[in-house]
Every structure is written in C-alpha cells, then in structure tokens.
Amino acid sequence: MKIEPFKVEEWMNAYETQAVYNIAETCVESISLDELLELCGEERGAFLDALAGRRLTYGDIVGAPAYLQGICGLYRTIGPQQVISTHGAAGANHLLLYSLVEPGDRVISVLPTYQQLYSIPASFGAEVRLLRLRRENGYLPDPDELRRLAADGAKVICINNPNNPTGALMPKALLEEVVEIARGAGAYLLCDEVYRGLNQQEPYTESVADLYEKGISVSSMSKVFSMAGVRLGWLATRDEAALRACLSHRDYNMISCGMLDEQIAALALAHRDKVLARNIALVRRNLDLLTRWIGQNPHFSFVRPQAGTTALVEYDFDLPSVEFCKGLFRQTGAFVTPGACFEMEHCFRMGYACGTTVLEQGLEKLAAYAGGL
Template identity: 55%
Template sequence: MKIEPFKVELWMNEHEEKAVYNTGETCVDSISMEELFELAEINKEEKLTELMQKRLTYGHIFGNPVFKQGIASLYKEIDPEQVLTTHGAIGANHLVLYSMIEPEDEVVAVLPTYQQLYSIPESFRATVKRHTLSPENNFLPDLAEVRQLVSEKTKMIIINNPNNPAGSLMDEGMLKEIVAIAESVGAYVLSDETYRGLTQAEEDSPSIADLYDKGISVSSMSKVFSLAGLRLGWIATRNPEVIEECSLHRDHNTISCGMLDEELAGIALAHKDKILDRNKKIVRDNLKILDEWVQKEKHISYVKPQAGTVTLLYYDFDRSSRELCIDLIDNHGLLFTPGDCFEFEQCIRIGYACKTEELIAGLNKFSEYLATI
C-alpha cells in the first residue's frame, strides 16, 4: 500500500537531535518519573519497589482500568468501556481510519493538520476533499465551504481541535455547526484533540465525543500531559459501531499497550489537575514572551494562537520555508519546522511550550539571524 511520506516526521527524525535550541518541540516541557511522583505525592521508593515486583506480561489487554477511568474523566459523556487505548494518538488516528474508511468512501479533511489525517485515507484510495484554513479567517473552518464539500457519499469529516500547526480553537458553537453538517449526511466526525485543554483563556474546550453520537475523539498523554515517552493514546466515542470495528482491527496491530506505561499514565490522570495547572502556566507564560517578540520583529507576523503549543510564524522575505529551516538548524542550531511540511509556504512552525529559558534563547538567536536579512 503506497502512502505519501510523512513530511513533519521525516523532518524531525533528521534534524531534532542536532538542535541546540529546540523550538520545534510540540510537547509541553516533559516531566520525569520523579517529577510525576512528586506531583502525585507518591512515595518514590515504595512505588518503585512495587513496580519492580510486577511480572512483565501483556497486562490489561483492553487497557488498565485506572488509566481508562482517567481518560473517561476528561469527557462529560464517555464511560471507560467507550475508550480504546492505543500506541499514542498517532496509533489512534491510524486505527480509526484503518477501521472505518473504505476505498469507495469520501472524506472531508481540514488543512493544515497532522498529515496522517489526510494521507492515510488517501492511501486507502478514499476520495479526500481538503478544506484549506487561512490566516485571514484565523485558521478556522469556513462552514459554508464545508457544507459545499460534503455529499451523500461523505463518510467522515476530519478536524483537528486545537489545530496543529496553527493553534486555532473551534468553540462549542462552531463544533455544533460541524456536527449539524455531519448529521445532514450521516457522517462521522473524527477530531484529533491531542492539544485539548491547553487553552490560553479560562474557557471550556468541548470534545466532539461529548457533542455528537458519531463523534470520535483522539488524544494522548504526550502533549497536554508532558509524557510522550509513555507512547500512549486513545480513542473515545459513544458510537458502538466505531468501538466494535476499531476493537476488531486493534487485535491485528496492538494486542495491548505497555503495562508499566499504563500504570504511570493512570497516576498522571488521577492527578490531572496538577499537571494541567503546571502546563497551562507554561504555555500562557511562554506565549506572552513569543507575542512580545513577534511584535518587535519587523519580518515576522502571526495569528496569535488560542490553544495548544504551536503556531505558524510568517516571514516577509523571499525564501522557501525548507531552505530557511535548513539554514537555521545547520548553521545556527535552531530548530523550527518548515511550513511545507503542512503544505503551506512563507511560514515556519514554532513550538513554544519548551522550558522558558530555552524559548528565550531560541528567539534571541532567531533575532540575530533576522537582523542580517
């Protein structure tokens, strides 16, 4: 089965380890096991002794119950049995699309977004209609255009909320309108919600799984909870057909997730409020720094993100995004992601949720570079 190369992953694979200033990272500053235990007020020695006694079996085939209960607590209408655990959100997205999309199906997907959300259904020979978001519309969908794109053949509408790479956020009103569009043709809505909860304002960030009985939410422990090393994600949906189909297909590529990983994730979600408080402070403090920097840089502009950990920086000089990013990483140790990884140009993606000191150092280095333009 042929599939388009995953541009952003290929870029990170080649260049991330060269970074002196990693402003390409998309997770909130990662936490260690020791920091996790401190946040959870767990006795480290006792917990490690307990973990060392565990036999390393497959563990819970359908997911550690504590972990699944923690996932369900992130939603209003989801029960633990309506959750499937996966190998990261990347595994969750793949499992949904692998299970639900056939060659004769039609899919409507937003762009820019995480590439697998449109490249995987394209690889299955489905018809993918792309809805391109624009900075002029604050990287939010044009609902009139979405209505024109759907048809009686549309099996699924695919969105990404909050958006990667733009940092835009669809509110409940817009999500309900997308639900109405999907309902009009009987389509599912798959929402990659990997950054859900990391809002700049104190506002609710509803899940599609709570708003629509054919809504499918995908997320992970990586971005919002700073635990990418656990490689855990999930599918949450109230739709029994999706649970059944994804469960059948899951047997072919997962069996179970790591038992120690799920144990640690269960601890994290049992203390999710503490981690979210930490991480919202990081993204909000760091965005203030980024915003002040953008305002003073004459060559740079952006649509200020509403949520998540990333955004697109537009520049006003004549150079491809890939050439610019190669120059920055190879000659200055500064990592960004080229806009062309998301099929956009004249922009680069920055991850601003790293350690504050690293963000400041990276922006200062970029300022030195821009001064030479």
C-alpha cells in the same frame, strides 16, 4: 500500499536530535518520573516497588481500568467501555482510519493539520476533499465550505481542535455547527484533540465525543501531559459500530499497550489538575514571551494561538520555508519546522512549550539569523 512521505515526521527525524535550541518540539516540556511523583504527592518508594513487582505480562488487553477511568475524567459522557487504549494518538488515528475507511469512501479533512488525517485515507483509496483553513478566518473552518464539501455525503470528516500548527481553537458554537454538518452527511466526525485543555483562557473545550453520537475523540499523554515517552494514546466514542471495528482491527496490530506505561499514565490522570496547572502556566508564560518577540521583530507575524503549544509564524523573506529553516538550523542551531510540511509556504511552525530559557535563546538566534538575510 503506497503512502505519501510523512513530511513533518521526516523533518523531525532528520534534525531534531542535533538541535541546540529545539523550538520545534510540540509537547509541553517533558516531565521525569521523579517530577511526576513529587507533583502528585506520591510516595516514591512505594510506587516504584509496586511497579517493579509486577510480572511483565500483556496486562489488560483493552487498557488498565485505572488508566481508562482517568481518561473518562476528561469527558462529560464517556465511560470506560467507550475508550480504547492505543500507542499514542498517532496509533489511534491510524487505527480509526484503517478500521473505518475503504476504497472509494469520501473523507474530508482540514488543512493544515497533522498529515495522518488526509494521507492515510488517501493511501486506502478514499476520495479526500480538503477544507483549507485561512488566515483571514483565524484558521477556523468555514462551515459553509464544509457544508458544500459534505453535500453529497462523507464517510469521515477529520478536524483538529486545537489546531496543529496554528493553535486556532474552535468555539463551542462553531463546533456544534460542524457536528450538525457531519450529522446531515451521515459522517463520522474524527477530532484530533491532542492539545485539548491547554487553553490561553479559562473556558472548557468541548469534545466531539460528547457533542455527537458519531463523534470520535483522539488524544494522548504526549502533548498536554508531557509524557510522550510512555507512548500512550486513546480514542473515545459512543458509537458502538466504530468501537467494534477498531477492536477487531486492533487485534491484528497491537494486542495491548504497555502495562507499566499505563500504570504511570493512570497516576498522572488521577492528578490531572496538578499536571495541567503546571503545563498551562508554562504555555501561557511562553506564548506571552513569543507574542512580545513577534511585536519587536517586524519581519514576522502570526495569528496568536488560542490554545495548544504551536504557532504558525509567517515571514516576509523571499525564501522557501525549507531553505529558511535549514539555513536557520545550520547557522545557529535553532530548529523550527517548515511550513512546507503542512502544504504552506513563507512560514514555519514553532513549538513554544519548551523550557522558557530554551525559547528565549531560540528566539534570540532566530532574530540574529533574520537580521543577516
């Protein structure tokens, strides 16, 4: 089976560990286990003793009950039996597409987005139709265009809310319109929701798993909960056929997730309000900083993100994005992701949820680099 190179991951793999100012990172600043225990008010010795005393078996095959129950708290209608634990959101997306898509099926995906959502189905022989997100629409999907793409049916429609890399957030009315289009096409609606909950303003973001009987939500502990190191994600859906297919395919490639990882994740989910308060405060403070910087540096512009941790920043230099980002990295140690990784040019993706000092220093280097072009 042939598949396109995963551009964003290959870029991160090649340069991230050498970065001095990593403003490409998309997770909210990572948290240590000690910090998590303190934040949650958990007694350190008792928790670590319980962790160390466990026998290292497979544990709960479909997911530890406390972990699954914690995930359910992120939805309105989902029960533990409607959640499947996976190795990160990447594992969930792969499992879903591997389980649902066959050669000749029609899959519709937004672009730009995480490349899994269109390259994996294409590798399975699906007919992939792209719904391009445009700046003039605030990088929100055009429902009329989606309706046209889905007019003759679709197996899966893939969206990303909040969007990576733009930070666009679909309001409930638009999300409901997308649901009706998916329902009319008889399609599953797969929504990568890994940034859901990190809003710049207060309103709750609905999940497709709650809005649609064939809606499938994918998320993880990595971005919103600052715990990429536990390598845990999940999919949530009320569709029994999709659950059966995913569980059957899951037996072939993962069996279960790590029992110690799920115990740590269950603690964070049980105290999600405290973890989210920490992380929402950071992304709001840092986005305000980035917005001021954009206003002071006329070579750069963006559509201000409404949620998530990433921004798509455009520039007016006559340089391809890979060349721009490599030059920035080599001259200053500041690291961002080229727009070419998302099939776009004269722009780059920036992650603004790192430590505030790192963001300030990285933006300073970016301004100095731009001044020399």
